[in-house]
Amino acid sequence: MHFQWYPGHMTKAKRMMQENIKLIDVVIELVDARIPISSKNPDIDELAKNKSRIILLNKSDLAHKGHTDEWKQYFEEKGYFVATVNAKSGNGVKSVQNTVMDACKEKIERDRKRGIINRPIRAMIVGIPNVGKSTFINSFAGKACTKTGNKPGVTKGKQWIKLNKNVELLDTPGILWPKFEDQTVGLRLAYIGSIKDEILNITDLAIELIRFLVEHYKGILEGRYECQEQENAIAILEHIASVRSCRKPGDELDLDKAARILMEDFRSGRLGQITLEFPEE
Ligand code: G4P
Numbered sequence: 362m363h364f365q366w367y368p369g370h371m372t373k374a375k376r377m378m379q380e381n382i383k384l385i386d387v388v389i390e391l392v393d394a395r396i397p398i399s400s401k402n403p404d405i406d407e408l409a410k411n412k413s414r415i416i417l418l419n420k421s422d423l424a425h426k427g428h429t430d431e432w433k434q435y436f437e438e439k440g441y442f443v444a445t446v447n448a449k450s451g452n453g454v455k456s457v458q459n460t461v462m463d464a465c466k467e468k469i470e471r472d473r474k475r476g477i478i479n480r481p482i483r484a485m486i487v488g489i490p491n492v493g494k495s496t497f498i499n500s501f502a503g504k505a506c507t508k509t510g511n512k513p514g515v516t517k518g519k520q521w522i523k524l525n526k527n528v529e530l531l532d533t534p535g536i537l538w539p540k541f542e543d544q545t546v547g548l549r550l551a552y553i554g555s556i557k558d559e560i561l562n563i564t565d566l567a568i569e570l571i572r573f574l575v576e577h578y579k580g581i582l583e584g585r586y587e588c589q590e591q592e593n594a595i596a597i598l599e600h601i602a603s604v605r606s607c608r609k610p611g612d613e614l615d616l617d618k619a620a621r622i623l624m625e626d627f628r629s630g631r632l633g634q635i636t637l638e639f640p641e642e
Contacts, residue, residue: 378408378535384483385531387413387464389457391488391497394424394445396637397432399549400489402537409487413464415442417457419493422447423628428636435640448497457501461528482528483521487535491555494534498522502530549637554628558621567620568594570627573637581633585626598623 382388388409393400397418416436421429429445436443442464446453462469465482472480488494502522521529539555541547550556551566558566571594574581583590588600601607602619609615626632 374536374538375404375408377533378485378487378537381485381531381535382408382412385412385485386468386482387415387461387484389415389417389461389484389486391417391419391448391486391492391494393492393553393555394418394421394429394432395553395635396549397436398638399546400492400539400553400555402489402539404540405487405537413442413468414440415444415457415460415464417497418443418445419448419497421445421453422450423630423634425634425636428639431640432636446497448493448500451500454497454500458524458528479526481523481526483531484528485531485535487537489537489539489555491553494536498530498532498534552624552627552637554624558624563620563624564598564616567598567616567623570623571597574632574635578633578635581635585632 388405390401390405390409392398397416401416418424418429418432433443433445442460444453444457444460446457448454461482461484468482472478486494486498502524520532522532523529539546539550541550547556548566548569551558551561552570571582575590575594575597579590582588582597586597586601586604588597588604590597592600598616598619599614601623602614602616605619605622607615607618607622627635
C-alpha cells in the first residue's frame, strides 16, 4: 500500500502556527492514544521550541488502558506534562487545567519575580486533523467562557477564549499534517480513519489489521466473529463476510463489505480497546 500526503495544506497551516506561537506560553498537543507517535507531527518540536509542552492522549476510551499508562510514562520521561483524556465524554478534561498550571509553574514564578502578577497563561491546541481538537476545545472551554477580542499580533480574526482568570486559549487550533515518510505511519493513520477510505484499498487495509490483531490481541476476532484465528488473514475476512452475510449478486462473498464492517467495528471501539503501537518499538 502506498500513502500520500498534502504539502499544500501543510505550508499554510504551519505559517499560521508560526505567526501565533510567539504569543503562546504553553502548547497543548493532542495525539490519538491508539497511535501516539504516528499521530504526532515531528515539526511541532521545532515550532514549539522553548515553550512548555503538554501532550494529551485523547480518545483514551478506544485505547488499551495498560498501554496508555505506558505511553504516559514514555512522554513524561521525555519532559512533557501528560494527561489522558476522552474529549468526547469529557473524562479527564477538567484535570487539564491543573496540568497547564504545572507546566507553567516556572513561567508564573518568573513573572512573579518581575512583579507581573495575574497575567493569564496563553495556550494553543495543536494536532493533526481528526485527533479531537475541536471536541476538546468545546469540552475544555465549556459554555460559560467568554471570548476576548482580537489582540495585536494574532492573525486577524483570531480570538482568545478566557477559560478562567488563569488561562486563555486561542480559539483556533493549530493543524499539522501527519508525516508519511514511514509507510507504517500511513498504515496506522488509515486504521484509525484519518486517511479517507476512498483513496485506500479497504480490503488490503482490513487484512493488515487482521494480521495485527491476531498477533497482538489474541481472541478479539474470535470473540466477535467466531472465526478461527489460526487461519490466514484472507480466510478470516472471508469468514467475517460469510457470518455477516456480505454477498454480491450471484452469491460470491463480498470482501469489500466485510472489510468495511471490520474497520467500523474497530474504529467505533466495538472490537474493544486496542492500541496499535507500543513505546518499546
Ligand atoms: P479535529 O478538530 O482534531 O479535526 O477533530 P474533531 O474534534 O472534529 O474530532 C474528530 C472525531 O473524533 C469526531 O467524531 C469526534 O467526536 C471524535 N472524538 C474526539 N475526541 C474523542 C474521544 O476522546 N473519544 C472518541 N471515541 N471520539 C472522539 P466524528 O465521528 O467526526 O463526529 P461525531 O459523530 O462524533 O460528532
